[in-house]
Amino acid sequence: MHPSISRNTLFSQASIEEILRLPGEESLYTSISEILIKFQDIKKFASEIHTETHLIKPILKILGYAYESKPKFFEEHIKGPDVVMFASEEEKAKSSQLWESREYYNNALCILLLKRYGRNLQEGISGFYLEFENRIPIYQMMYLLKKTKTPWGILTNGRHWVLLKKPLHFDIRLFEIDLETSLFEGDEATIHLFYQIFSLCGLKKTIPEALEEERKGLIEVLKEKKIYIHKSIQGLRKRVDIYPKIINTYKELLPEKKLLSTEAYLEEKHIQLENKDYIRQNIMNEYNTSDVFSYLFIKKAYEPALNLEEIILKERGAHYTKEDLLSLKILDMTPCFGNITTQLIDSLAYISFVLPYKEKNTFTAEWEDELGLKKYIINNLLYGIERSHISFDILQNIMNNRFNSTASHYKLGNPLIGISLKDISSTSDVKNQMNLFNKHPEDVIMDFKEMYTLYFSLSEKIKEDLKSREEIEVNLKIYTERIRDLLDIITTTYFSKSVDNKKTQDMLFSLDSDEYTWESLRKKDWFIESKEIAKRNGFFHLEIEFPFLLNNAFDFIFVQPALHYVWEEDPPIIEETKAYIKRGMTYLKQQGTMIIISEHAENYLLQELKKSKKYEIEIQPGMLILKK
Numbered sequence: 001m002h003p004s005i006s007r008n009t010l011f012s013q014a015s016i017e018e019i020l021r022l023p024g025e026e027s028l029y030t031s032i033s034e035i036l037i038k039f040q041d042i043k044k045f046a047s048e049i050h051t052e053t054h055l056i057k058p059i060l061k062i063l064g065y066a067y068e069s070k071p072k073f074f075e076e077h078i079k080g081p082d083v084v085m086f087a088s089e090e091e092k093a094k095s096s097q098l099w100e101s102r103e104y105y106n107n108a109l110c111i112l113l114l115k116r117y118g119r120n121l122q123e124g125i126s127g128f129y130l131e132f133e134n135r136i137p138i139y140q141m142m143y144l145l146k147k148t149k150t151p152w153g154i155l156t157n158g159r160h161w162v163l164l165k166k167p168l169h170f171d172i173r174l175f176e177i178d179l180e181t182s183l184f185e186g187d188e189a190t191i192h193l194f195y196q197i198f199s200l201c202g203l204k205k206t207i208p209e210a211l212e213e214e215r216k217g218l219i220e221v222l223k224e225k226k227i228y229i230h231k232s233i234q235g236l237r238k239r240v241d242i243y244p245k246i247i248n249t250y251k252e253l254l255p256e257k258k259l260l261s262t263e264a265y266l267e268e269k270h271i272q273l274e275n276k277d278y279i280r281q282n283i284m285n286e287y288n289t290s291d292v293f294s295y296l297f298i299k300k301a302y303e304p305a306l307n308l309e310e311i312i313l314k315e316r317g318a319h320y321t322k323e324d325l326l327s328l329k330i331l332d333m334t335p336c337f338g339n340i341t342t343q344l345i346d347s348l349a350y351i352s353f354v355l356p357y358k359e360k361n362t363f364t365a366e367w368e369d370e371l372g373l374k375k376y377i378i379n380n381l382l383y384g385i386e387r388s389h390i391s392f393d394i395l396q397n398i399m400n401n402r403f404n405s406t407a408s409h410y411k412l413g414n415p416l417i418g419i420s421l422k423d424i425s426s427t428s429d430v431k432n433q434m435n436l437f438n439k440h441p442e443d444v445i446m447d448f449k450e451m452y453t454l455y456f457s458l459s460e461k462i463k464e465d466l467k468s469r470e471e472i473e474v475n476l477k478i479y480t481e482r483i484r485d486l487l488d489i490i491t492t493t494y495f496s497k498s499v500d501n502k503k504t505q506d507m508l509f510s511l512d513s514d515e516y517t518w519e520s521l522r523k524k525d526w527f528i529e530s531k532e533i534a535k536r537n538g539f540f541h542l543e544i545e546f547p548f549l550l551n552n553a554f555d556f557i558f559v560q561p562a563l564h565y566v567w568e569e570d571p572p573i574i575e576e577t578k579a580y581i582k583r584g585m586t587y588l589k590q591q592g593t594m595i596i597i598s599e600h601a602e603n604y605l606l607q608e609l610k611k612s613k614k615y616e617i618e619i620q621p622g623m624l625i626l627k628k
Contacts, residue, residue, distance in 0.1 A: 005190070006177070007162075008176075009173065009174050009287035010207070011175075011210060011214065012214055015210045015211075019193060019210055020196075028191075028192075029192060029195075031062050032059060032062060032191055032194070033183060033191065035059060036179060036183045038054070039158070048115060051115075051116055051157070052082065052083075056114050063198055064200035065085040065087075065110070066088055067083050067086065078143075080148075081111035081112060082112055082113055084111050085154075085200075086108055091108075105148040105149065108148070108150045109150070109152060110154060111150045111153050111154075112155075113154075114156050114157070115155075115156070117159060118157055118158070118159055119157045121155060122137075122369060123136060123368060123370070136353055136368060136370055137155060137157075138370055139353035141153050141162075141164055142167050145164060150166065151165070159178060160178055161176065161179060161198060162175070162176045163175040163176070163198060167350075177193070218288075222292065222296060225296055226296055290337045294336060297390070297566055298336065298337075298564070299564050299568075299570075300562060300564075300599075304622040306343050306344070308348065309347075311625065321355055321356055322357050323357065324358075325348070330557075331385075331556070331587070332344065332383070332557075333384070333558065333583075333584060334385075334561075335391070336391055337395060338398040338399070340597070341399075341410075342398065342402060344382060345378060346374075349370065349374050352367060352373060352377075374405070375403065378403060378405050378407055382407065382409060383410070384410035384411070385410075385414075385545075386410060386412055387413065395410065396410070411546075412538065413539065414537060416583055417537055417538060418487070418540040418542065419487055419490060419491055420541070421543050423487075424442075424445060424486065424490070425441070427490055427508065440509075441508045441509065441511055448476075448479050448550075449551060451472055452476065453550075455469060455476060456548070456551075482511055483544060484544045485522070485527075485531070486504075487539070488531060488534040489504055491534065492530040492533050492534060495533050498530070499526055542587055553587055553592065555589055556595065557587070557595070558597065559594065560596075560598065561573060561576050561580050561596065577596065581596075581609075581626065591627070591628065592627075593627050594626040597622065597623045615627060
């Protein structure tokens with residue numbers, strides 16, 4: 001990527017190189033450079049008006065637009081776009097008579113929002129209550145695009161130019177160029193690229209044609225890969241047999257990406273990966289990774305358009321605040337390759353922008369910075385369970401590439417195989433207690449919950465609290481491992497006859513024993529066999545992996561029951577959906593919501609779910625919403 005291109009979600013590198021080869025006039029580079037050079041003399045004290053008059057408008061003329069300044073928006077408390085651009089003077093004249101109305105924007109090609117020269121476009125202005133004009137500019141632009149329904153938008157501070165598309169999932173910042181850097185480095189190519197993409201010709205011709213060529217090229221490569229993968233799995237349904245072929249495709253498509261759990265998994269199975277040449281790296285753009293791998297590895301890939309504003313805000317009233325939103329806990333039971341996860345992050349960030357603070361003079365810097373806000377959402381709101389090693393790796397790489405943060409609360413495991421701490425009490429038999437000096441298992445579990453409550457209540461910034469946290473953490477680690485082992489052993493009884501009731505009772509009443517007792521237990525053949533079964537089947541006990549559940553529950557749960565990988569057998573979809581509902585509802589708040597995502601959800605699920613009186617059911621396109 002060229003150094004002056006700050007962000008590119010629109011084109012592959014190959015497409016950029018093709019655009020750079022398009023013919024261009026040297027006078028265009030000279031004209032844009034002269035405007036930029038002349039503006040350097042006043043940029044230090046330039047206001048928004050200076051930036052508009054001496055930089056933005058002259059450049060818009062070169063880009064070929066007919067435009068109109070300061071159009072009035074249809075919401076009085078929010079200033080509208082600074083400039084509306086049209087494809088011709090005729091289109092502009094046709095629309096001008098509709099000025100001050102919603103219809104004014106119907107004939108517009110693009111709207112432009114400008115800020116004073118050099119203002120950060122990803123941060124709100126701190127220090128006082130954020131009215132709309134002082135909030136994050138990139139989200140201001142998204143809001144205006146959504147309201148005006150204009151196809152394209154440009155956000156600029158004179159130096160950085162950001163091209164956006166009408167929002168669908170709110171990930172619409174398509175292309176960003178730093179004109180000042182290109183000027184100082186004598187980078188004629190980037191200014192040529194700027195003209196080809198941001199001009200009237202770019203929006204009307206260059207971009208559509210380049211995307212169509214890219215689409216055709218990508219389809220051909222994906223067809224070849226899909227045929228290769230499908231041939232590889234014919235007659236092969238064992239995960240170990242198919243994984244080398246999947247990993248080869250993964251490493252070819254994303255040669256620079258680090259394999260996380262998958263590599264370790266294959267090493268355990270002593271599988272040697274074949275060394276193959278990488279495919280043409282230029283066909284891939286990091287922002288279409290989810291779609292590409294879903295196409296390759298999902299039997300019936302389906303990507304819904306989640307309207308989180310409708311789902312989250314509909315019943316929460318006019319008094320719902322930013323603090324309310326950013327205190328939610330959301331579980332994605334089937335993250336796949338990140339299609340839903342990225343939609344959740346982008347949509348939650350946008351919704352946060354439009355909500356007010358609880359207190360008018362409140363300002364949280366982390367929430368008024370786009371990157372900081374998205375990291376906060378990833379690390380505090382979102383939880384996920386992914387059953388596939390390869391999908392988990394790709395998901396984490398996507399999180400790193402797009403949001404510069406790993407999904408710390410996303411774990412590897414099977415969301416449908418596991419038990420809760422409540423199930424322990426049903427297996428304990430006081431009459432068979434082995435040691436009268438040991439605590440009863442229920443007392444140990446209660447102490448465990450109280451330890452976590454205290455642990456979460458202690459601050460990481462206060463020295464005394466930090467020391468207490470560290471001490472508690474040692475005990476929590478010991479008991480977490482023991483309880484996980486116990487839950488694995490109990491769950492194994494459904495898979496193997498090697499574990500009898502006496503063995504589980506021994507473990508139950510040894511929860512509070514010394515470490516020597518547990519070392520002896522872990523060396524027994526039946527214990528080793530049970531742990532292997534647990535690892536192979538991905539046993540997942542939610543309260544152990546997500547300890548906040550010991551004293552809390554999720555506000556929202558998202559699940560795609562029909563999502564299956566090409567190497568998996570087809571399960572009965574209705575039965576699997578019931579299993580997801582039964583498993584998920586246990587960890588959903590009383591007023592919580594489960595969203596079941598499926599292309600034809602209402603057809604195969606509605607009649608079954610109507611038989612239950614436990615939930616309120618609402619149908620939306622491509623999904624069913626269950627309210628507890």
